[in-house]
Amino acid sequence: METWQKREHLCISVWNKEPVTFHFRTQLCDDERTVIDDSKVVGTPMEIVIGNMFKMDIWETLLSSLRIGEVAEFWCDIIHTGIYPLVSKSMRRIAEGKDPVDWQIHTCGMANMFAYHSLGYDDLDELMKEPKPLYFVLELLKVQQPSEYNRETWAMNDEERLKVVPVLHGQGNKLYKQGNYDEATQKYKEAIICIKNVQTKEKAWEVPWLKLEKMANTITLNYCQCLMRTEEYYEAIEHTTDIINQHPGDMKAFFLRGKAHAEVWNEAEARQDFSRVLDLDPGMKKVVKRELAVLNMRMEEKNQEDKNKYRGMF
Template sequence: MEDALLLGVEGVKKTILHGGTSELPKFITGTKVTFHFRTQLCNDERTVLDDSKKVGIPMELVIGNMFKMEVWETLLSSMRIGEVAEFWCDIIHTGMYPIVAKSLRRIAEGKDPVDWHIHTCGIANMFAYHTLGYEDLDELQKEPQPLYFVLELLKVEQPSEYNRESWALNDEERLKAVPVLHGQGNKLYKMGRYEEATLKYKEAIICIKNVQTKEKSWEAPWLKLEKMALTLTLNYCQCLLRMEEYYEVIEHTSDIINQHPGQLSVSFCMASAPMLLRCSNSVLSYALGIL
């Protein structure tokens, strides 16, 4: 174990636990980094908050892609392949960790990393509901503190060496992908491949929501993205209707109506009225059938 090394970044200390191999990789915009991480509190017990090895899924991020934990890009960029290092990070770098950890835990649980069907930004939702859904993260959110990150660098891929999925795109690329995914979803819907169509619509919505979280709620750019998401959500719900997932349709459409007062809700209700009527009749018929 080497002594703690300063990275030249305020509020960060590094300790190499296991040396890596070869030269320091090139970390340019678009480089995909695969690594394991363990997050620990700075208490006597070194309480573990998250451990990707226990989950069995390594973490991936793309350099320069505005990942919420910006300091992780800095930490990883100081490492060699195979290196294991411990980083102490002060509060100035750890404030966003609870929100990031929530998304990572949802992925590990087989859920969507974002509540894409809820049409407010993630931070607004957090304050509206007063919880992230995990008690330890709620406590960390209320009282931010320094954290230890133990990182193991597994793989570094340059932009030309891998196929970029939607999560690895920048905002401009995400917005360009939306109409493509929309069109693919429409084509699959017309072919009767409803489940595959939902995946395309869902991916497009996630692209929009990732961009939208960086805009100020209810201002013009945010509203423009919101209307795009509403259209895709309606398409998604049409697929669910064909798949007879009536209760989920009611859940999504009710969320939209409840969270969009005024003209937007009126327009949405007019557009979705036939769908809701059909869905309500189907649910009623199903319930009467059970009775």
């Protein structure tokens, strides 16, 4: 076993700002060497950019001492491991296919922990209450040139996230037109996450926050159109309702919600939303009239189906 201190003189800076891919295993310093996290078990290696202020800065030091393909074990004292529970939570959420930072929507990570008294994982809660030395087993898989690397948006800084939003939006629109609704959904979702991550750092309802809110709502409505195509009507209702609650003058949100309500036979709610659309934009009269005609037809069909079903029961 080698501690990181023994290898420190080998650390070099030639990887600065270059992405590295690696597997990691984190273990307690107990008799059982209890495993906390293991990226190989999850099946997803970790990616970070050296020199990009990753929270576990000690990992940058350790990885910079490795050769590609090398596996090494390091013992780290609590001065380097105190932040690990927060980092681990984000990495677990990534492995679960979730946004690594949406649990921090209203506060920073530390404040969030004190507000809710839990990170959502018992072992991490215990480690947060009582920081301990840890073993890290790292296996360096790949070092890439920045030009070769298609970075995950969660690893970007705020400026990079805002630059990639229109790219993701455009990709989503193209996929939508091609009928690739599931892939379009993912592009829109990724763009929304980028915006929300930046927006949480702005003061609510001030100009920078409102600009980001407008961007997010536009893409969210595109996202809801994909949900409609994939028959995820209740989720579409949920997202459009969120927009309407914050921005009751958003005609497009009312229109999409009305269509979603119509698809699940919520007749009263659909008519109410379409009526609100006309209040906000009388120019939508022809479109709304067409949607109401479709709604009437759907309700007639449903009523007839119900009659036939109940007739057979008695």
